[in-house]
Amino acid sequence: MKIQLALDRVDMDEAIAIASAVSDSVDWIEVGTSLVKEFGMQSIRTMREVFPHKTILADMKTFDNAAYEMKLCFEAGANVATVMGAAPMATIELCKRVADEYGAHVMIDLLNVSADKVDELRRLTGVTWCYHVSKDEQEGQGTSAVSLSLATRPTGVRAAAAGGITVDSIPHFSRLGVDILVVGSAITKARDPREAARYFREVIEENANERELVER
Amino acid sequence: MKIQLALDRVDMDEAIAIASAVSDSVDWIEVGTSLVKEFGMQSIRTMREVFPHKTILADMKTFDNAAYEMKLCFEAGANVATVMGAAPMATIELCKRVADEYGAHVMIDLLNVSADKVDELRRLTGVTWCYHVSKDEQEGQGTSAVSLSLATRPTGVRAAAAGGITVDSIPHFSRLGVDILVVGSAITKARDPREAARYFREVIEENANERELVER
Numbered sequence: 001m002k003i004q005l006a007l008d009r010v011d012m013d014e015a016i017a018i019a020s021a022v023s024d025s026v027d028w029i030e031v032g033t034s035l036v037k038e039f040g041m042q043s044i045r046t047m048r049e050v051f052p053h054k055t056i057l058a059d060m061k062t063f064d065n066a067a068y069e070m071k072l073c074f075e076a077g078a079n080v081a082t083v084m085g086a087a088p089m090a091t092i093e094l095c096k097r098v099a100d101e102y103g104a105h106v107m108i109d110l111l112n113v114s115a116d117k118v119d120e121l122r123r124l125t126g127v128t129w130c131y132h133v134s135k136d137e138q139e140g141q142g143t144s145a146v147s148l149s150l151a152t153r154p155t156g157v158r159a160a161a162a163g164g165i166t167v168d169s170i171p172h173f174s175r176l177g178v179d180i181l182v183v184g185s186a187i188t189k190a191r192d193p194r195e196a197a198r199y200f201r202e203v204i205e206e207n208a209n210e211r212e213l214v215e216r
Numbered sequence: 217m218k219i220q221l222a223l224d225r226v227d228m229d230e231a232i233a234i235a236s237a238v239s240d241s242v243d244w245i246e247v248g249t250s251l252v253k254e255f256g257m258q259s260i261r262t263m264r265e266v267f268p269h270k271t272i273l274a275d276m277k278t279f280d281n282a283a284y285e286m287k288l289c290f291e292a293g294a295n296v297a298t299v300m301g302a303a304p305m306a307t308i309e310l311c312k313r314v315a316d317e318y319g320a321h322v323m324i325d326l327l328n329v330s331a332d333k334v335d336e337l338r339r340l341t342g343v344t345w346c347y348h349v350s351k352d353e354q355e356g357q358g359t360s361a362v363s364l365s366l367a368t369r370p371t372g373v374r375a376a377a378a379g380g381i382t383v384d385s386i387p388h389f390s391r392l393g394v395d396i397l398v399v400g401s402a403i404t405k406a407r408d409p410r411e412a413a414r415y416f417r418e419v420i421e422e423n424a425n426e427r428e429l430v431e432r
Contacts, residue, residue: 009284034284037276040256060253061279063300063327064350068225068250084279086302088328090356111279112304114330134280140306 001174001204003197004057004160006184008032012039016050018188022197023051028080030057030182041076048077055079061109063087066094074102081106082130085113085121096124107160118152125156128180133163145169150176167203174207217390217420219413220273220376222400224248228255232266234404238413239267244296246273246398257292264293271295277325279303282310290318297322298346301329301337312340323376334368341372344396349379361385366392383419390423 005026007015012035019029029051035043036058047056057080058073066083073081083095085108092108099106107128108121121129131148138144144164153159161173162182173181183200190196221242223231228251235245245267251259252274263272273296274289280303289297299311301324308324315322323344324337337345347364354360360380369375377389378398389397399416406412 036253038256040254063277064352066352088353091352136282136307137304
């Protein structure tokens with residue numbers, strides 16, 4: 001299981017400081033939507049400069065104008081970009097097409113997507129589905145990604161989970177076969193982010209080993 | 217009927233040049249999502265500096281993290297901000313609350329919103345609903361906002377229309393009582409944007425006068 005470090009609601013200096021502290025323990029660095037909207041594509045370019053070899057995800061949350069937005073972030077150095085599952089299929093399919101041209105990858109954010117739309121999304125393979133409970137829902141309703149059912153996930157699609165994820169939820173997501181765990185404040189707001197990230201990695205490895213033993 | 221000039225897929229110099237050329241004929245200046253994501257909040261701050269007295273709309277297309285994103289754009293000088301109607305109600309209501317604190321206004325973008333969600337949105341008055349056919353749908357399917365039904369619009373809510381709008385569609389939207397016409401490439405891509413905007417304004421005034429005569 002990969003760790004995607006979500007960086008949001010910080011300035012670029014803080015984002016770089018946190019990412020530098022934890023980069024050994026995390027797999028993907030997410031430039032969050034708030035950084036994209038506050039600092040524009042400079043946020044992606046800066047991260048690419050500082051981390052030339054890391055996988056960088058641009059949380060574009062694209063809803064329209066897919067070709068232009070995807071090109072923006074891939075040209076700036078992103079390897080992965082998000083599109084909203086609630087967007088029109090034309091937009092989502094266009095994101096995938098542009099990502100393919102760049103050798104990049106698309107993550108579909110399933111936030112607030114209807115069951116019918118989930119069914120429609122099944123026809124698009126080679127992408128990642130991100131099961132997501134939003135920040136505003138977490139704060140308003142006290143929910144987190146642990147409450148989500150991942151039963152809808154088709155074959156040929158990777159799964160990510162995002163929203164209020166803590167170390168305690170690792171066994172749950174490990175059992176569900178989640179590929180990417182999106183972790184924000186449990187690392188970035190920890191007293192010692194480096195130590196928090198290391199602990200996430202450690203518990204993920206333990207769970208992977210245990211599952212391997214069970215499956216033998 | 218107001219004209220909202222939508223600026224997208226240009227750099228800031230071009231955006232300023234177009235807006236300066238047409239500002240006498242348009243009411244609101246929209247800093248499009250592509251400018252927000254490419255140049256960050258600097259795009260809003262620049263527009264506010266150049267047009268200290270114009271109504272500036274930030275096409276944030278917020279889907280989560282409402283309080284932070286609304287504060288970002290209102291602090292940067294926007295008077296109006298968009299939130300996606302497809303976002304969770306918690307996010308949309310939070311956008312409205314923050315806008316109220318700033319004496320600002322929220323436009324709900326109805327792009328790809330289900331009929332059920334439209335019903336849910338009725339409980340939030342004092343906002344603008346933007347009936348919207350996306351750029352990707354226009355290009356993929358040849359549709360435009362003229363094809364949309366505005367029958368769902370409740371009282372206490374202003375209506376905007378966006379997506380492939382031309383001068384020819386003014387009588388249609390005027391009859392429907394649309395308050396804000398969002399115009400992009402029909403002005404920005406015109407051979408003479410100043411003249412195109414002036415003509416939009418002229419036809420809008422003519423239609424308003426005709427309607428006044430009819431209604432007497």
